[in-house]
Amino acid sequence: MTDFLPADEIDALFEKASQGKLPTEPAPNSGAGRRARWLRTVDFTRPSKFGTDQQRRLRRVVEIFCATAATRMGGEHRIDLDLEVIDVGQFTFANALASVPEASVGAVIETAGAETKMVMSAELSLVLEVVERLLGGNGDAVTERPLTDIEKVLARRMFGAFVECLSATWYDVCGANLELGRIDPLGEGPAIVLGSEPTLVVTVEARMGRRSTTLALLVPYEAIAPYAAAFSSREQAAGVAADPRAAAAVRAGLRSVDVVLRAEVGDARISLEDVLALRAGDVVKLEGHGGGEVVVYADGTPVHRARAGRSGTRRAVQILGPEGGVS
Secondary structure: OOOOOOHHHHHHHHHHHHOOOOOOOOOOOOOOHHHHOOOOOOOOOOOOOOOHHHHHHHHHHHHHHHHHHHHHHHHHHOOOOEEEEEEEEEEEHHHHHHHOOOOEEEEEEEEOOOOOEEEEEEEHHHHHHHHHHHOOOOOOOOOOOOOOHHHHHHHHHHHHHHHHHHHHHHHHHHOOOEEEEEEEEHHHOOOOOOOOOEEEEEEEEEEEOOEEEEEEEEEEHHHHHHHOOOOOHHHHHHHHHHOHHHHHHHHHHHHOOOOOEEEEOOEOOOOHHHHHHOOOOOOOOOEOOOOOEEEEEEOOEEEEEEEEEEEOOEEEEEEEEEOOOOO
């Protein structure tokens, strides 16, 4: 049998595929048409390891990060930064790094207590503008150049704020915290996983004034493998419903909250002129009557129907049933 390729030819094909040089499928003819039906081109640079639910959940995590990070930059540093997810795609890690603009700064994000890592990249022009604004400038005259040692410290502060915002949402999904690792120019690495590792790239547009740049979060599958079920919306929904500790924790946290409870016996609608004319001793007639039902409010929300009366020497109401329900 000679239908199998030699080992050296198979290795050559994989080497070409890793470089994006895929063989061209020959056009079917009378001699090879029968076998051509069983051949298909496989793009090794675009894996399909991440499921649809996992992609959707990770995109949602980054969307929430965009909102919280923009709010934090505006509130703490008076930097008007708009962030918006514009694309999600799967690549190998090597191709994911190649898809990021060359003049970018990469920050390694580590999962606390684990060996898994991710990369957040930001275009150099965005980093320089944020740094200049942190130093009191307006960022209008930013030109791309290598970061100085002081600027690297301030860049770390920016990435630190971003990682804290991302960590809060990440923890809500899988219960793991994120920490900021090293920061390097993206051209120098960082090689945190093998180049063939399936990686999800979430691209974010960053708008600051008239300048539009990009952030990118590179998530190797290895980083979510320990929490893969949590990043599936169906699995997570089932897990939350089956865990009684979550409901107990919510009830325990709400028990000590003070709520103003009031019963509205009646009301009156009068003009502002009449209100200003009220004097001590005046009588205001209320709509409704004391023997009828009253509404009990928790703060401003109607919660129960009740009957007004007395309990000893105190005024009281007797609960009849939920407001809007059947007693």
